[in-house]
Amino acid sequence: MDIDLITQVLFAAIKTGTPLLFIALGEAICEKTGVLNLGQEGMMLMGAVVGFMAAYATGNAGMGIIGAMLIGMLMSLIFGFLVLHLGANQVATGLALTIFGTGLSAFIGASVVGHTITGFQPLNIPLLSEIPVLGKVLFSHDPLVYLAIVLAILIGFVANKTRVGLTIKAVGENPHAANAIGIKVLKVRYLAVMFGGAMAGLGGAYMSLVYTPMWVENMTAGRGWIALALVVFASWRIGNIVLGAYLFGLASIMHLVLQGMGWSISPNLLAMLPYVATIVVMVIIGADKYKEKLLAPRSLGKPFDPRQMA
Amino acid sequence: MIRVQARTEPSTLMTFASPFLAIVLTLIFGSVLFSALGKDPIQALHVLLVLPLSDAYNISEMLVKMGPLLLCAVGLSLCYRANMWNIGAEGQLLAGALGGSAMALQFVDSDSALAMPLTLFAGILSGMAWAAIPTYLKTKFNSNLILTTIMLNYIALYLLIWAVHGPLRDPAGFGFPESALFSDATLLPVLFDSGRVHLGVVLAVLLALVAWFLLSKSHLGFKIRVYGADEPAATYAGFNAKAISWFVMLFAGALAGLAGVAEVAGPIGQLTPNISPGYGYSAIIVAYLGRLHPAGAIIAATFLAILYMGGDLAQIEMGIPIAVVGMFQGVLLFFLLACDFFIRYRIVPSRENMA
Numbered sequence: 001m002d003i004d005l006i007t008q009v010l011f012a013a014i015k016t017g018t019p020l021l022f023i024a025l026g027e028a029i030c031e032k033t034g035v036l037n038l039g040q041e042g043m044m045l046m047g048a049v050v051g052f053m054a055a056y057a058t059g060n061a062g063m064g065i066i067g068a069m070l071i072g073m074l075m076s077l078i079f080g081f082l083v084l085h086l087g088a089n090q091v092a093t094g095l096a097l098t099i100f101g102t103g104l105s106a107f108i109g110a111s112v113v114g115h116t117i118t119g120f121q122p123l124n125i126p127l128l129s130e131i132p133v134l135g136k137v138l139f140s141h142d143p144l145v146y147l148a149i150v151l152a153i154l155i156g157f158v159a160n161k162t163r164v165g166l167t168i169k170a171v172g173e174n175p176h177a178a179n180a181i182g183i184k185v186l187k188v189r190y191l192a193v194m195f196g197g198a199m200a201g202l203g204g205a206y207m208s209l210v211y212t213p214m215w216v217e218n219m220t221a222g223r224g225w226i227a228l229a230l231v232v233f234a235s236w237r238i239g240n241i242v243l244g245a246y247l248f249g250l251a252s253i254m255h256l257v258l259q260g261m262g263w264s265i266s267p268n269l270l271a272m273l274p275y276v277a278t279i280v281v282m283v284i285i286g287a288d289k290y291k292e293k294l295l296a297p298r299s300l301g302k303p304f305d306p307r308q309m310a
Numbered sequence: 311m312i313r314v315q316a317r318t319e320p321s322t323l324m325t326f327a328s329p330f331l332a333i334v335l336t337l338i339f340g341s342v343l344f345s346a347l348g349k350d351p352i353q354a355l356h357v358l359l360v361l362p363l364s365d366a367y368n369i370s371e372m373l374v375k376m377g378p379l380l381l382c383a384v385g386l387s388l389c390y391r392a393n394m395w396n397i398g399a400e401g402q403l404l405a406g407a408l409g410g411s412a413m414a415l416q417f418v419d420s421d422s423a424l425a426m427p428l429t430l431f432a433g434i435l436s437g438m439a440w441a442a443i444p445t446y447l448k449t450k451f452n453s454n455l456i457l458t459t460i461m462l463n464y465i466a467l468y469l470l471i472w473a474v475h476g477p478l479r480d481p482a483g484f485g486f487p488e489s490a491l492f493s494d495a496t497l498l499p500v501l502f503d504s505g506r507v508h509l510g511v512v513l514a515v516l517l518a519l520v521a522w523f524l525l526s527k528s529h530l531g532f533k534i535r536v537y538g539a540d541e542p543a544a545t546y547a548g549f550n551a552k553a554i555s556w557f558v559m560l561f562a563g564a565l566a567g568l569a570g571v572a573e574v575a576g577p578i579g580q581l582t583p584n585i586s587p588g589y590g591y592s593a594i595i596v597a598y599l600g601r602l603h604p605a606g607a608i609i610a611a612t613f614l615a616i617l618y619m620g621g622d623l624a625q626i627e628m629g630i631p632i633a634v635v636g637m638f639q640g641v642l643l644f645f646l647l648a649c650d651f652f653i654r655y656r657i658v659p660s661r662e663n664m665a
Contacts, residue, residue: 096595217633
């Protein structure tokens with residue numbers, strides 16, 4: 001493998017990992033408060049289509065980002081209402097959100113299939129982008145790649161070093177105790193669910209505004225699900241999520257690498273790689289029962305009903 | 311004014327009424343949506359719900375769609391009752407279609423009486439094998455079943471696409487990604503002179519009845535219900551959790567596999583890249599709408615099949631995109647989950663002194 005190929009592979013791995021990073025960061029915060037939202041794929045698809053349509057209509061990719069985050073939040077509110085207010089099963093509601101989002105995005109996106117837009121241009125960071133190899137791999141990306149990293153640092157700081165982070169942790173570990181000391185459990189969970197929705201929308205917008213850039217039905221191809229696996233893989237730690245997202249990004253483009261190296265395997269078989277990698281990761285995490293029990297937010301997936309407190 | 315009060319006992323009435331209420335709410339939502347789109351809502355609902363039942367041909371096409379939905383949903387109902395979150399019916403269906411096709415293509419020039427049974431058998435076995443992978447990973451390595459089954463859906467799809475572009479492609483097919491047409495001896499018999507209702511549809515209903523009997527009358531069914539309702543109690547009673555997990559998953563895999571092979575050896579007659587419009591995912595909704603009960607699944611699968619059929623007709627007659635069906639399914643499940651709130655709670659007038 002020559003250095004040019006390695007440079008391109010690492011560059012593409014970061015790009016491919018970026019939407020996963022957005023979604024996983026949002027879902028990690030959501031899960032830290034004890035809410036498991038399996039609707040990531042649906043919110044992501046809605047973010048992708050609405051982001052694309054907003055950018056197409058206004059000619060401004062920035063508007064696309066805003067639209068995508070708003071629709072992600074709106075979608076997450078449906079989930080939040082059912083799960084938090086009505087105490088519906090989180091797994092079933094998340095699945096419903098994904099099925100709904102998949103259908104609705106195909107429905108409203110039918111009119112813009114085949115259109116193209118100008119997405120974000122690469123932002124070469126002065127001086128740093130001129131470093132050989134590293135400059136190309138790290139410092140000549142589109143602005144959203146940097147945004148993802150900045151957000152990761154911010155979220156990591158808030159989750160680990162601030163009062164907000166402690167509140168989130170308290171609600172996720174023991175909602176009854178949190179309620180007893182005056183924390184509004186449902187409010188915290190609502191905010192976390194909406195944050196997750198906005199981030200999933202952003203991840204979707206990355207797909208349709210930067211990665212491809214266009215809208216195709218079902219274009220996220222299971223990335224929302226892979227991001228869910230990524231959160232568990234990272235043991236709900238923000239630093240691990242960043243690392244894991246780029247690793248998954250690398251796994252997702254391995255088929256291009258293998259083809260580039262002259263392997264003559266069917267592209268359809270190679271396209272299975274990210275999904276196989278996800279299963280392998282699930283096996284590795286699950287095998288260590290002690291670890292998962294210790295690290296998962298203790299109230300994850302369990303409803304909290306203030307009505308039963310009275 | 312009113313307030314919400316927890317019921318002391320879950321309401322049996324609401325358990326049965328909730329799916330119907332959810333359907334009515336979904337139809338109201340649909341009417342509003344169609345009006346907003348400038349389509350006549352009455353005409354749209356007529357096309358979606360009445361037209362599919364209006365003549366023998368449409369009814370037979372509806373039944374052809376009901377078969378795979380029902381097969382997948384019955385299996386999922388058992389899985390969900392046993393707390394096995396199997397989202398993999400789609401992958402198991404595709405695996406069944408792929409395995410069945412591989413067998414069927416051995417009989418392309420044959421009129422052997424074994425062709426059809428062996429093809430069905432291969433499909434069922436393939437579905438079971440595909441379901442066995444996540445079950446093994448779950449029971450042995452404690453892997454998250456939801457995520458492994460979803461990933462296996464994608465893997466099955468790529469495997470199928472690879473097969474129709476590669477080993478199973480018709481050598482005389484001008485390079486199209488399709489297998490050779492199956493021989494008549496391989497195809498499932500068609501029941502009525504008009505339409506395409508085949509043996510698979512009958513098998514689906516029969517198997518739903520078998521599952522009903524199994525669940526409500528057999529000791530195994532009792533264990534599944536106890537295990538799902540109260541896992542610690544089941545463990546205390548000495549029920550073998552792994553055995554229950556294996557049983558429901560292999561049962562679901564077999565039924566989904568049968569659904570897949572019955573599609574390729576039934577209405578389609580060959581292996582193509584698009585054999586399922588997401589039956590395995592819709593079956594999740596059928597299972598919930600049918601209250602995780604095989605008998606309920608028969609009613610729910612019929613309703614969703616009408617919706618599928620109506621979606622096809624709405625696209626032809628009114629230019630409404632077919633994706634509307636997928637959206638309605640999501641909305642239906644939302645409304646169902648919301649209505650289920652009233653199984654555990656009721657709204658009562660609040661007393662004056664409480665206000």
